[in-house]
Amino acid sequence: MSRVGKNPVAIPDGVEVTVDGVTVKAKGKLGELSFVATEDVKIAVEDKSVVVTPVNDSKKARSMWGTARARISNLVEGVSNGFAKELEINGVGYRAQVQGQTLNLSLGFSHDVLFPIPEGIEIKCEKPTSVRVSGRDKQLVGQVAANIRAYRPPEPYKGKGVKYADEVILRKEGKKK
Structure with a gap:
């Protein structure tokens, strides 16, 4: 169980996050950033937060779970505050x-x-x-x-x-x- 990955990423006001498969795009007052995750994680937007879950229980999927969540958090923080x-x-x-x-x-x-x-x-x-x-x-x-x-x-x-x-x-x- 990933301590980082299990926490959802809160989306602040003024930031728009779109998920297309494994591509995450964040748009805010400072511009637009995107991140392409691996196929080992599933990303979904649920009521003002982004949730990342591993696809299976393999070692790579579990390691990419926390990494993808941290990268998405950095996207959201970057386009809102920098x-x-x-x-x-x-x-x-x-x-x-x-x-x-x-x-x-x-x-x-x-x-x-x-x-x-x-x-x-x-x-x-x-x-x-x-x-x-x-x-x-x-x-x-x-x-x-x-x-x-x-x-x-x-x-x-x-x-x-x-x-x-x-x-x-x-x-x-x-x-x-």
């Missing part, structure tokens, strides 16, 4: 700024890093040391934030680099005399 990741930049001279459809990162290299902003993602820099990545697709928001962080991950001695706002950097002690 997702966001906060990044912080620490280091002397490290900064970021948005120029059109490009994020310009100064991260201590001999050149600036130009990161093209993908379709469906919005990046804002309120301060030169903070970056907010937002969008309706949870996977894409997380991937873009991880790609930006990968240019200069935080190092453990001084904490310089790009880190998530809620990330805790385990600091190491430097050399002893």
